[in-house]
Amino acid sequence: MAVGQNDRKPISADEARAFEISGSRRQDLDDDGRPKRTGTVLTASAHIITAVIGSGVLSLAWAMAQLGWIAGPTVLVAFSFITWFCSSLLADSYRSPIHGKRNYTYISAVRANLGGFKFKLCGLAQYVNLVGVTIGYTITTSISMAAVKRSNCFQRHGHRAACRVSNTTYMIAYACIQIILSQIPNFHKLSWLSIVAAVMSVTYSSIGLGLSIAKIAGGPRGRTTLTGVTVGVDVSGTEKVWRTFQALGDIAFAYSFSNVLIEIQDTLKSSPPENKVMKKASFIGVTTTTIFYMLCGVLGYAAFGNDAPGNFLTGFGFYNPFWLVDLGNICIAIHLIGAYQVVTKCVSSQVFCQPIFQFVESWSQSRWPESGFVITEHTVKLPLLRAFPFSFFRLVWRTIYVILTAVIAMIFPFFNDFLGLIGALAFWPLTVFFPVEMYMKQAAVRRWSATWVWLQVQSMACLIVSIAAACGSVQGLVHALGGYKPFKYS
Template sequence: MSSSITKALMELELDDDGRIPRTGNAFTATTHIITVVIGAGVLALAWALAQLGWIAGIASVLLFASISVFTYSLVADCYRFPDPVNGKRNYTYMQAVKAYLGGTMQVICGSIVYAKLAGITVGYTITSSISLVAIKKAVCFHQRGHAAECKFSYNPFMIGFGILQIFLSQIPNFHELTWLSTVAAITSFGYVFIAIGLCLSVLISGEGASTSITGTKIGPELSAEDKIWRVFSSMGNIALACNYATVIYDIMDTLKSHPPENKQMKKANVIGITAMTTVFLLCSGLGYASFGDHTPGNIFTGFREPFWLVALGNGFIVIHMIGAYQVMAQPFFRVVEMGANIVWPDSNFINKEYPIRMGSVTVYFNLFRLIWRTIFVILATILAMAMPFFNEVLSLLGAIGFGPLVVFFPIQMHIAQKRIRKLSVKWCALQLLNCLCLLVSLAAVVGSIHQISQDLHKYKIFSYKQ
């Protein structure tokens, strides 16, 4: 009798999938969304608005946000399979794609997700080096005057950042660096609000630049062709800033079961994306109003004074990049290592952990993890050194992820879940949205690659200075 009571009590203390009860709610999910999207991509939005102009730029931000609210709501309904309230949980985006669309689509989705995660590490290496150079330039201008020649190579800073990431990457999983992730999230808000404050100070002092409803003007410095390529690239920058598809199911998996997770997540999506859009419009609008046609790719690089505040903001960016790099890299590391374990389950090189005692602390290292993760970080650093072009690389990453992850897979899963009849009005409307967003993503990919190609021809490889 007592054992059956104990068993019943234990069952009451667990969720429907046998795990410890989730305690999250719409508020905590909202904070996760805001923490994820407030990042390095925000710094490129002023440049994107400068290319598009006030009307098209603001309309693009609002349009991407509106599409995101709609499609992320579809994703929320697919957290459980087949019923959105009582079905079996999908713990990852790829698992949901497999449940609704099959194994082939899961492989395609996984390839895009992990390619994007790997690419983001290159983008974060570039971002950190730009910020470190900006700190050195701010000090240089302050000490030697604004007319001084203060140009520095990114390479030493990228190498230093890469060496640090080699050490951090040897930690088996990022759960052991929760403190760093928390600090990174806090600093992301710090540099965004410093950027907003610096732009406001420029406008209040009356030193703002002239702007246009159509963006950067075509003339001797900008051909009509280059204007079009920049417009395409800027769409990718906006798409990256709106994207949190890779972590949406991680967020949903923290929510308690009552009320249903999909209802809580839909509410969090609306609140989070509204807050996100407000911040985006502030950063992009104030940045464009401050610099006009000469808005830099990274808004922080346009400021020199007060040098200590500029240095602080860039320092926050570097701290954020250190933690964010591992948040993005660890899932990629894990999937490669799990695959190696499946293929070679008896290999000591791949699976054996070697303990090293350091005083009262025991650290475990694995030969495969040591070699493979080190090689990955080195390759990411070399790619960053070869292409240190901030907004172009971020635009490419945004373009790659938006069409498939934010639009295509959510719509296809929704059609499968609701059994929407082919060629019905609703089916055609959803597929039209799908096609339009994929075309925008494709245009942004082409534009970003074109911009990177132009930059590579313009600057000597591995010798870029700013």
């Protein structure tokens, strides 16, 4: 997920004029005056896999349990096919078909190809999604850290001990960490943070996969069925419908990465053409991820059956080895501490530039250019640390944002429901609608032609699925709130 521009700096106007006069171009620069890109199909595939595999994998066993052996794998493959197909369409939007001008970000591609109202709609969809993701990260991290404490309690007192833990305490701790990290300027230069986050996501996903295999081999296994949770046994008929819709949202969340693809494509070399390389990379990345998701979802369902927990690392289907379960949850926490900064401001020098903070700060500076509170920065020197610029406006605004997301997470601390809602809201507009619209605009697809009808049918079908998933997730949130008392031990 990304909406910002990466760190490549264009050359100065004087240098550009000098090159024009001499009729030459520096060999270390691309056609847009930025440092020459060196990405290949291998690096782009790695970026895609890194972008996709994350906390969404934790809910796949539960989603499979709601759908069963037939619908579960079918839906997972269907989402992967749609994601790959629309990613291929999106690859053609990186350059303008007329001037060959590059679009460095997803939203700039929408502005260049569609403009007007659709550009504003894209911006709204992206930022709503990013805000939702930061709330989801707060929920997931707190649940994982609480699970570590409960795991140690179970280890000492037995699996039947109450071991009540308050997630709220960990949400407050997580918010405090983010308040501190959000004040650090030039965070975008710490590209290692994205690398650490990627390693953590692969680690905890692999731990969950390994524990599922061990549980299947050691037994006993849960009861599984062709259609998932059974009406009249596990759930009522109404619950079955709502849970099915919510499962669609959870799977959609696992594939919500399309709006980072333009930024990944912007790392590729110019030859061969970026769109051709990106299409190959999308196929490799989505295929690899789908295989991994299928293993986690299917093996998780085989291990737990229809009683699969919403988060298979925190639902305590796994108790032993407790240190490995703890390690998985610690990896989740480390990953999401860094991922929060990825979402709110530029962190990596290559991709994942998510300037929620920068967007508000740039808008405020243009809106109140004479305000000393908004504009003024001070240089602060701390012991053992280098001097860095400090702004009271940045301190106040970023602190308020972190606190608000934490408070919302405390009010709605429901992992599956919230992930399903985020996935439902993001999948159709960002993964399907805008790539399809940009492709039809660039390719000049005639209305009511076979291609136009097929693309519109696909888009409308995905819209219906997203609406159903959103309804299921909202219903789940409402149902969970019915018996929930905020700020209490669970």
